[in-house]
Amino acid sequence: MSQGERKLYDERGKFMQAVKDGHEIRDADWSACRVVLTTERVVLIGDEKRSIDIDTLGRVNDRFDVNQNAAVEGSYTSLRTDDMVFLVSTPDQDTFETALYKASLNNGILLVQHPAVEGGVVQDVEWTKAKTKISEDAIRFAMADGQKVRIDRDDIGDVETDKRTVDGQDRTVYEVEHTEDDRSVETHLTGESHHTAVMGALLEEGVERHRANLDLDGVEKQVIMALHSGVSPFDIPEFVDRDVERVEEIFDRLIEYDVIEVERERTEVALTPEGRQAAGDSIGDR
Template identity: 85%
Template structure:
C-alpha cells in the first residue's frame, strides 16, 4: 500500500466484471476472491489482482443485472468507473458498503446548504463548505460557519436530486429530508463527482431502509397529512371527521406499518421517516 493508505475491510467474497472497455460482458460469471478495501481503492484478489480507485468512481449502483447470474444474486455493490463496472458481493454487504462510504467521503469537503428548507419553508442560506464523517449510524457534517449537522441514516425520509450551477460549476445536488430537534428540515449537499457518486448511493440506501410499501386509504392519508402539518393527535378525529374509535384503529395500523410511532401517551404520535415519505408523495400526487 502507498504511504498514508490503510485497510478498512478485508473479507472473502465474489466479483463479476459486468462491463469492460465500455462493453457489457453478457457471459460474465462470479469469481471467488478476496475483497480488500483501503482508503484509496477496492482490490479484488482472485486468479489475478484487479483494482478500482475510489476517486475514479463515477457511480455506485445497487443493481446492474448484466445477465441471469447477476440477477439472481440477492445483494451486491456495483462499482462503475470509466468504461468498467465490477459487481462485488461479500458476506456482510452493509459493512462493506459503509466502509466504501467512509473511504470515499470521510474527511472530504462538501458544499452544504443547511437548513435549506425548514418546516416546508425555503430558507435563505448560502452554500458553505463542510467536512464530512460517515459512521454506521449517521452522516456528520462540520460546517465552516461552526454548525454541527447530523443526518441519522435511519431518519432519511426522502432524497431528491437537482442539477445546479454553483460557483460557476455544474453540480449534482442532493436534497435530503430528515429531522432536527423534532422538526422536518432539508439539507442540500453537493461536491466533487467522486464524492457525489458515493453520496448518492449512501443516501438512497437510507431511503430504502424506510421505503413504505403501503396500501393506504384516503382517510389514512388524511391522518398522515394532518400530523405532517402539525395537527395534534387529539384533534385528528374532528379534523378528518371520523369518530375516536376509527382514528384509534388507523393509529394502530399506522403504528404496525411503522409510519407513526408512540411518543408519550397511547395517542401521542409522530411521523416516522416512512410517514414523512408518504406525506411527501401525497403532496406530489396533489
Template identity: 80%
Template sequence: MSEGETKLYDDRGQYLLAQKDGREIRDASWNACRVVLTTQRVVMIADEKHTVAIDALEQVNDRFDVNQAAAGEGSYTAVRTDETVYLVSVPEQDEFETALYKASLNNGILFVQHPAVEGGVVQSVEWTKAKVKISAEAINLAMADGQKVTIDRNDIGDVGTDERTIKGEERTVYEVEHTDAEGRSVETHVTGESHHTAVLGALLEEGVERHRANLDLSGTEKQVIMALHSGVSPFDLPEFVGMDVEKVEAIFDELVEYDVIEVERERTEVALTPQGRQAAGETIGDR
C-alpha cells in the same frame, strides 16, 4: 499501501467483471478472491489483481444484472468507473458498503443548506461548506458556520434530486428529508464534487430503501400523514382535518400497523367511578 493509505476492510469474497471498456460481458462468471478496501482503492486479489481507485468511482450500490450469474446473487455491490463495472460480493455486505462510503466521503468537503425546508416551509439559508463523516448509523456534517448536522441513516424519509448552479458550477443536489434533534421534519440539501455525489446518492438511497414499502393508503390516511408532516400536533389534528377524534385515532392505529407512524406517548384515558363521582360532589358542596 502508499503513505497515508489506511485499510478499512479485508475479507474473502467474490467478484464478477460485468463490463469492460464500455462493453457488457454476457458470459461473465463469479471468481473467488480476497477483497481489500482502503481509503484509496478497492482491490480484488485472485490469479490477477484488479484495482479500482476510489476517486474514479462514478456510481456504487445499484444492481447490474448483466447475466443470470449476476441476477442469481442476492447481495452484491456494483462498483462503477467510466467504462468498467465490477460486482463485489462479500459475507458482510453492509459492512463493506459502509466502509466504501467512508473511503469515498470521510473528510471530504460538501456544500450544505440546513435546514433548507422546515415543517414544509422553505427557509432562506445560504450554502455552507461542511466536512462529512460517515458511520454505520449516521451521516455527520460539520459545517463551517459551526453547526453540526446529523442525518440518521435509519431516518431518511425521502431523497429528491435537482440540478443547480452552486458556487459557479452545475451540480447534482440531493434534497434529504429527515428529522432534526427536536423531532421536526426538515430537508437538508447537499452537493459536492462529482466523485462525492456519485457515492452520496447511493448512500442516501440505501437509507430510503430501508423504509420503502408498497403502501396502499386511503385518501384520509394520506391527509393525516400530510398534516403530521406539516407540523400539526396529533391533538389538534381532528379539527385540522375535519374528522372526529375516534376516526383520527382509528387512522393512527392503522398507520402504526403499517409502520408509518410510531407512538411516542400514550394518552391516559380516565373515567370517574361512583366513589369518585361522590367525592367530586362533596368537593363541589364544600365550595
C-alpha cells in the same frame, strides 16, 4: 499500499465484471476472490489482481443485472467507472458498503445548505463548505461556519435530486428530508462528482432502510400529511372527517409499520361511583 493508505475491509467474497471497455459482458459469471478495501481503492484478488480507485467511481450500489447470474444474486454492490462495472458480493454487504462510504467520504469536503427548508418553509441560507464523517448510524458535517449537522441514516424520509449552478459549476444537488429537534428539515448537499456519486447511494440506502411497504388508502395518506404539516394528533379526527375510533385504528397500523411513533400515552379516565359522589360533594360545597 501507498504512504498514508489504510486498510478498511478484508474478506473473502466474489465478483463479476459486468462491463469492460464500455461493453457489457453478457456471459459474465461470478469468481471467488479476496475483497480488500482501503482508503484509496477496492482491490479484488483472484486469478489476477484488479484495482478500482475510489476517486474514479461514477455510480455505486445500484443493481446492474447484466445477465441471469447477476439477477439471481440477492445482494451485491455495483462499482461503476467510465468504462467498467464490477459487481462485488461479500458475506456482510452492509459492513462492506459502510466501509466504502467511509473510504469515499470521510474528511471529504462537500457544500451544504442547512437548513435549506424548515417546517416546509424555504430558508435563506448560503452554501457552506463542510467536512464529512460517516459512521454506521449517521452522516455528520462539520461546517466552516461552526455548525455541526447530523443526519441519522435511519431517519432519512425522502431524497430528491436537482441540477443547479453552485459555486460557479453545474452540479447534482441532493435534497435530504430528515428531522432535527423533532421538526422536519431539508439539508441540501453537493460537491465533486466522485463524492456526490457515493453520497447519493448512501442517501438512497437510508431511504430504503426504513421505507414501509404499505398500500395506504386515501384517509391514511391524509392522516400522514396532516401530521407532517403540524396538525395535533387530537385534532386529526375532525381534520380528516372521521370518528375517533377509525383514526385510532389508523394510528395503530402506522405505529406497527414504524411510520409514526408514540411520544406519550393519553390516559382515558371515567368516574367511578366514589368519584361521582366526591364530585357531588364538591358541587354542594360551592
